[in-house]
Amino acid sequence: MTEVIDFARSFLWWRNDLLDKPPLTQTSKPPFTLNNARVPLDCLCRIEDKTSDAVEFFALGASCKTERVGVERDIWMEPNADFIPVMSGTRFLALKTYHRAGIELPLEPPSLGYQPERQEVAIAEAFASARFDIHHAEGRLLENAKERVEAVLANEILVARTAYQDERYRVLIEYPIKTVNANERDWVFQPDTGPILLPDLNRAPTDLLGGMELAYIAFNQADWAEVVVRLPTSVAPGVNVYHYSQAARIACVNEVISLGR
Structure with missing residues (x-):
């Protein structure tokens, strides 16, 4: 568990x-x-500074x-x-x-x-x-697409973890899977969920909060995810709105955990 x-x-x-x-x-x-x-x-979002071992949530x-x-x-x-x-x-x-x-x-x-x-x-x-x-519970790690698809079709509650790092920081983002796609013929599992926090890892540890952006995340493999980030977006000359408009791909590790029904 x-x-x-x-x-x-x-x-x-x-x-x-x-x-x-x-x-x-x-x-x-x-x-x-x-x-x-x-x-x-x-x-x-958990961020560890590898230079100091300090952890911030x-x-x-x-x-x-x-x-x-x-x-x-x-x-x-x-x-x-x-x-x-x-x-x-x-x-x-x-x-x-x-x-x-x-x-x-x-x-x-x-x-x-x-x-x-x-x-x-x-x-x-x-x-x-x-x-x-933060309340924690015991869950079951779903090891592959088949297990994940079966969990979706059984209406199990799912949580995802996405982990990645750069030279200075280790990042772990944990979030509930809300919207999700499941295909039991070809065993395809793909969440389309959010919002999540997406940190700016170019910032100093004391400035990480100010650089947080909102994003939606999707993945169908264990080693990458794609996000679409909320940013000011031009809709007419001189008029900007906040919209999820900038896509990016992240090399990462994705885990899916079931909390059951």
Whole structure:
């Protein structure tokens, strides 16, 4: 058996307590002074620095919409954005995607300036507390395409791990397999799933969080995967949107683990 993340029982948490700490990431004044936010875990990225043996974990939360919590009406922010949290042990990255790239809204209070689409803050400065709770379970490693196809057809819960490295870093990305293709005639197995975290390995260890991009991943062999990365993408002169538009191929090792039904 193999220990693997149980994504259905793993979460990112953060606590805003305005009596304890003024907000740094809010764009509207809340009606209450306290809120605990819980977001499902979508991906965990482990990066090891081979020069120091230091290991850092980066947790990707599920996407939600920008909202006002506890109001009597007009819950949804205007303009509205997709909001995705990314967290390391000490820092928090808020990713917001509006109808076009480049939109910034005033922070609350306005003396803080404007919130960029990628706002990175220190957890100790921005929140009363924040953490990611990872629940593990015992799973069965699926050794080949036949075993993986049979697991799909049996509606088993699947988790994937993709590992690769460069001269400085070792990367392990763990994520749930959501959408997947299975062919029991030719034994073809191919997930098309995400989003996952894709790190920029040209960055220093202290700057890895700021370089994280979102991507979808697909593979049908054990030794490579292809990703399509979310980036600002031109759709008209002077108009960019965030779109999964840049494909890349990675030499890696892919594992698939079943948690059963």
